Amino acid sequence: MTLQTDADGRLVHLLTLEGLPRPVLLALLDRAQAFADGADARGALAGTAVCTLFFEPSTRTRLSFQRASQRLGADVLGFDAATSSTTKGETATDTLRNIEAMGVRGFVVRHPGDRAVAELAAAAAPGTVLVNAGDGRHAHPTQGLLDMLTLRQAFGGDFGGRSFLIVGDLLHSRVARSDLHALRTLGAGRIRVCGPRQLLPGEDVLAGCEVFHDFDAALEGVDAVMMLRLQRERMEEGLVGSLEDYHRDYGLTAARLRRAARGAVVLHPGPMNRGVEITDEVADGPQSLVLRQVANGVAVRMAVLETLLARR
Amino acid sequence: MTLQTDADGRLVHLLTLEGLPRPVLLALLDRAQAFADGADARGALAGTAVCTLFFEPSTRTRLSFQRASQRLGADVLGFDAATSSTTKGETATDTLRNIEAMGVRGFVVRHPGDRAVAELAAAAAPGTVLVNAGDGRHAHPTQGLLDMLTLRQAFGGDFGGRSFLIVGDLLHSRVARSDLHALRTLGAGRIRVCGPRQLLPGEDVLAGCEVFHDFDAALEGVDAVMMLRLQRERMEEGLVGSLEDYHRDYGLTAARLRRAARGAVVLHPGPMNRGVEITDEVADGPQSLVLRQVANGVAVRMAVLETLLARR
Amino acid sequence: MTLQTDADGRLVHLLTLEGLPRPVLLALLDRAQAFADGADARGALAGTAVCTLFFEPSTRTRLSFQRASQRLGADVLGFDAATSSTTKGETATDTLRNIEAMGVRGFVVRHPGDRAVAELAAAAAPGTVLVNAGDGRHAHPTQGLLDMLTLRQAFGGDFGGRSFLIVGDLLHSRVARSDLHALRTLGAGRIRVCGPRQLLPGEDVLAGCEVFHDFDAALEGVDAVMMLRLQRERMEEGLVGSLEDYHRDYGLTAARLRRAARGAVVLHPGPMNRGVEITDEVADGPQSLVLRQVANGVAVRMAVLETLLARR
Numbered sequence: 017m018t019l020q021t022d023a024d025g026r027l028v029h030l031l032t033l034e035g036l037p038r039p040v041l042l043a044l045l046d047r048a049q050a051f052a053d054g055a056d057a058r059g060a061l062a063g064t065a066v067c068t069l070f071f072e073p074s075t076r077t078r079l080s081f082q083r084a085s086q087r088l089g090a091d092v093l094g095f096d097a098a099t100s101s102t103t104k105g106e107t108a109t110d111t112l113r114n115i116e117a118m119g120v121r122g123f124v125v126r127h128p129g130d131r132a133v134a135e136l137a138a139a140a141a142p143g144t145v146l147v148n149a150g151d152g153r154h155a156h157p158t159q160g161l162l163d164m165l166t167l168r169q170a171f172g173g174d175f176g177g178r179s180f181l182i183v184g185d186l187l188h189s190r191v192a193r194s195d196l197h198a199l200r201t202l203g204a205g206r207i208r209v210c211g212p213r214q215l216l217p218g219e220d221v222l223a224g225c226e227v228f229h230d231f232d233a234a235l236e237g238v239d240a241v242m243m244l245r246l247q248r249e250r251m252e253e254g255l256v257g258s259l260e261d262y263h264r265d266y267g268l269t270a271a272r273l274r275r276a277a278r279g280a281v282v283l284h285p286g287p288m289n290r291g292v293e294i295t296d297e298v299a300d301g302p303q304s305l306v307l308r309q310v311a312n313g314v315a316v317r318m319a320v321l322e323t324l325l326a327r328r
Numbered sequence: 329m330t331l332q333t334d335a336d337g338r339l340v341h342l343l344t345l346e347g348l349p350r351p352v353l354l355a356l357l358d359r360a361q362a363f364a365d366g367a368d369a370r371g372a373l374a375g376t377a378v379c380t381l382f383f384e385p386s387t388r389t390r391l392s393f394q395r396a397s398q399r400l401g402a403d404v405l406g407f408d409a410a411t412s413s414t415t416k417g418e419t420a421t422d423t424l425r426n427i428e429a430m431g432v433r434g435f436v437v438r439h440p441g442d443r444a445v446a447e448l449a450a451a452a453a454p455g456t457v458l459v460n461a462g463d464g465r466h467a468h469p470t471q472g473l474l475d476m477l478t479l480r481q482a483f484g485g486d487f488g489g490r491s492f493l494i495v496g497d498l499l500h501s502r503v504a505r506s507d508l509h510a511l512r513t514l515g516a517g518r519i520r521v522c523g524p525r526q527l528l529p530g531e532d533v534l535a536g537c538e539v540f541h542d543f544d545a546a547l548e549g550v551d552a553v554m555m556l557r558l559q560r561e562r563m564e565e566g567l568v569g570s571l572e573d574y575h576r577d578y579g580l581t582a583a584r585l586r587r588a589a590r591g592a593v594v595l596h597p598g599p600m601n602r603g604v605e606i607t608d609e610v611a612d613g614p615q616s617l618v619l620r621q622v623a624n625g626v627a628v629r630m631a632v633l634e635t636l637l638a639r640r
Numbered sequence: 641m642t643l644q645t646d647a648d649g650r651l652v653h654l655l656t657l658e659g660l661p662r663p664v665l666l667a668l669l670d671r672a673q674a675f676a677d678g679a680d681a682r683g684a685l686a687g688t689a690v691c692t693l694f695f696e697p698s699t700r701t702r703l704s705f706q707r708a709s710q711r712l713g714a715d716v717l718g719f720d721a722a723t724s725s726t727t728k729g730e731t732a733t734d735t736l737r738n739i740e741a742m743g744v745r746g747f748v749v750r751h752p753g754d755r756a757v758a759e760l761a762a763a764a765a766p767g768t769v770l771v772n773a774g775d776g777r778h779a780h781p782t783q784g785l786l787d788m789l790t791l792r793q794a795f796g797g798d799f800g801g802r803s804f805l806i807v808g809d810l811l812h813s814r815v816a817r818s819d820l821h822a823l824r825t826l827g828a829g830r831i832r833v834c835g836p837r838q839l840l841p842g843e844d845v846l847a848g849c850e851v852f853h854d855f856d857a858a859l860e861g862v863d864a865v866m867m868l869r870l871q872r873e874r875m876e877e878g879l880v881g882s883l884e885d886y887h888r889d890y891g892l893t894a895a896r897l898r899r900a901a902r903g904a905v906v907l908h909p910g911p912m913n914r915g916v917e918i919t920d921e922v923a924d925g926p927q928s929l930v931l932r933q934v935a936n937g938v939a940v941r942m943a944v945l946e947t948l949l950a951r952r
Contacts, residue, residue, distance in 0.1 A: 058687065063370065063399075065395060065398065067391075075719060075720075076738060079691075079717055079719060079739060079742060080742055082717055083689060083715075083717060083742045083743060083744070086689065086715040086717075087687075087715075087743075091395075091398040091399075093391055093394055093395060093398075095387060095391060096387075105599075105601065106598075106599040106600070107602070110598075110599065110600065110602075113619060114388060114598060114599075114619070114622050115391060116619075117619040117620075117622035117623045118391060118392055118395045118622060118623065118625070118626050119395060119399075119623065119626055120395070286730075286734075286738060287729070287730040287734065287738075288730070288734065289729065290731070290734075307737060307738070307740075307741040308741075310738050310741035310742060311741045311742065311743065313742070314742050314743055375682065375711075377707060377710065379703075403707075403710040403711075405703055405706055405707060405710075407699060407703060408699075417911070417913065418910075418911040418912070419914070422910075422911065422912065422914075425931060426700060426910060426911075426931070426934050427703060428931075429931040429932075429934035429935045430703060430704055430707045430934060430935065430937070430938050431707060431711075431935065431938055432707070
């Protein structure tokens with residue numbers, strides 16, 4: 017029993033992929049695959065209200081959850097706490113409890129603070145369900161799930177015989193952390209990470225990974241290249257030189273991609289900095305699964321919301 | 329016949345609780361209680377469009393009306409006139425008439441100007457329905473109704489034998505005005521008000537109330553303590569000293585609350601300034617009905633929208 | 641076959657009224673008239689998602705499309721790219737493709753750039769449908785259609801025997817361009833345009849029109865006066881003197897309107913600058929069809945969305 021699973025091991029919130037039992041993770045992926053294949057569930061959440069509660073703006077993730085909610089027949093409410101003048105110094109917990117009191121059962125929460133969504137979940141009333149839509153650099157579990165669904169579609173479920181490479185600013189990336197947790201749970205054969213020394217986290221995060229600083233070396237023979245977005249603020253913070261330097265060292269070009277295994281796939285969580293961490297040729301090329309990831313995002317979020325909120 | 333009732337005494341808009349006939353008010357509370365108890369009316373407003381037309385921002389009130397509309401099966405449209413760059417100098421009346429022309433019948437209107445919603449109602453086409461979601465310091469009738477519903481649940485309808493205390497900045501408060509109107513209509517036994525001299529309105533507003541400036545004295549034996557939010561701008565205007573001073577004089581603490589009657593209830597319209605007008609201990613304590621108020625808010629707004637908009 | 645019609649001449653996008661075949665235009669108007677008369681089509685787009693993708697803000701147009709989508713039973717998603725911080729340098733094409741990947745089939749797009757919506761349509765996946773909700777000064781086809789529907793209701797379809805006058809800043813007006821295209825397609829008898837020399841476009845746009853700079857002369861005997869909104873930025877650009885000057889020369893007053901044919905109708909796309917290009921007396925007078933235009937806007941947008949998106 018954890019904050020996100022009950023005594024019977026059933027999911028009650030989705031806060032992180034860390035420690036999520038393999039059967040739970042696989043069940044979510046199976047259900048998501050059904051939705052990706054077009055399964056209809058429009059009545060599943062009829063009459064149920066889902067609130068997107070965003071303390072940090074993100075139009076794309078919000079839209080994806082909104083579309084998932086619509087396909088399940090839920091009523092959607094949006095609370096953009098990042099721009100709302102009406103929170104007026106109210107705590108995040110008070111905001112949650114208020115919307116909860118309005119009869120809203122499901123919350124999709126994004127927050128700039130590490131573990132902030134788990135803190136809110138701990139304060140929520142019984143029966144209320146929280147989905148972490150990204151908190152600080154801590155976790156982005158639905159992104160991790162959609163990446164896994166995308167990889168599973170590519171590899172047919174055989175993760176043990178495959179090698180995976182995550183590239184870029186892993187230090188500040190909740191996507192990388194959630195991907196790493198899921199890859200380990202699914203028994204990934206080899207996990208490589210690559211990035212400039214100052215943008216890689218410590219052993220606690222990278223346990224079991226092969227660490228590279230040379231992108232060309234890291235790419236050799238890998239089956240999946242999972243690029244991360246370079247946040248512009250890394251330059252202001254002096255952690256990265258110019259965009260040109262970053263592109264030269266860590267930009268994925270078609271030439272570079274040829275070092276990977278034949279038919280290797282390329283993922284990116286978006287939005288892409290074209291010409292920085294990825295070139296147009298790769299982003300729009302036959303090995304790119306970027307749009308497949310977006311499509312899978314809706315399917316994964318449907319699976320998560322249905323699993324958590326549908327009356328059993 | 330008034331602007332908000334027709335020749336048969338039926339409600340056609342909800343603009344203020346002032347002068348609202350007791351039977352109309354009671355019918356709204358009865359219907360709201362049914363919704364609070366879970367009555368389903370998802371088909372009641374199917375195909376009917378409700379627009380939240382806010383000339384002053386308020387995410388919480390907007391969400392509450394939105395949830396109420398969803399539970400009635402209405403289509404919801406949002407017009408945030410406070411931030412819209414597209415009103416481009418258009419008058420509020422033109423904005424209303426335009427959305428009305430789009431086939432929208434119900435309008436939930438918030439406006440910074442006193443009586444602004446009544447003015448809009450006077451300009452609306454026949455069949456268009458307006459609900460005042462707060463205008464200036466004039467009225468906030470659905471807040472008044474939800475407060476009454478909450479008090480009625482606590483006291484079982486016996487208002488005559490009870491004493492009610494409203495505390496804080498009544499001068500600038502539309503909530504206080506709507507509460508006072510409703511309490512009088514429902515035959516409240518005693519009504520006390522308490523606040524610093526410079527934040528209390530005149531006799532026109534406070535007719536029949538016992539006026540206190542000493543919070544401890546005012547609390548003696550009351551059955552309900554209705555706290556108001558302190559707006560920070562009162563300090564900038566020099567009407568209030570420091571937050572510390574205000575808390576010392578008018579903050580509701582657990583110690584102070586013991587002066588009230590045994591089992592006295594505490595209300596607050598939210599959002600709360602914790603540590604200023606109310607302490608955590610009281611806000612989250614067993615006598616606090618704050619979250620019950622929020623839940624009742626949806627039920628009351630359902631009753632109002634259904635009463636005004638459902639085809640008879 | 642064009643970007644907006646397929647090999648069978650069927651509409652696949654609505655990008656401009658220029659070159660739109662007369663039968664297609666008439667079919668849209670006929671279907672819109674049915675919706676204006678109250679035809680129900682709530683199931684037509686059930687399960688279909690429509691995204692309003694606005695790279696330039698416009699609350700009114702967005703609301704009109706939103707209402708149209710609701711009346712067709714579609715799921716609506718809103719992406720306000722103008723204020724979204726999350727596009728983060730992403731190209732409009734990437735934004736479109738991403739939302740498309742979420743399973744959204746219909747896009748209502750507004751963009752500040754001329755022909756920007758056609759460019760997006762060229763990049764869209766097969767099966768994706770775009771409706772131009774205004775791009776630069778190029779086209780605003782649903783405004784053109786609603787103006788035609790309004791005029792047809794007034795004149796009973798007889799455009800050949802009628803004279804039409806468009807007044808104001810035609811140079812910067814996508815409304816004027818779309819109106820001109822539609823009027824020609826529908827065989828308007830005479831088309832006059834009137835405005836200050838520096839606000840009229842060239843012969844390419846005005847082919848076949850009678851050009852006036854004197855408003856009084858232009859008005860003589862016309863059956864329809866189609867006013868344009870004066871954008872305040874024209875003054876900052878030095879293209880127009882004071883508002884008073886503009887009103888004196890090109891403001892439609894009741895006195896001036898008497899120069900037009902008896903029973904002439906007045907249109908304005910809104911929002912109106914009352915007291916500048918139009919007086920209250922005219923805007924709210926018996927010859928004004930301004931609110932009828934707004935009502936027709938929903939009907940026209942329903943017809944367009946249904947035509948493009950309903951499964952055949």
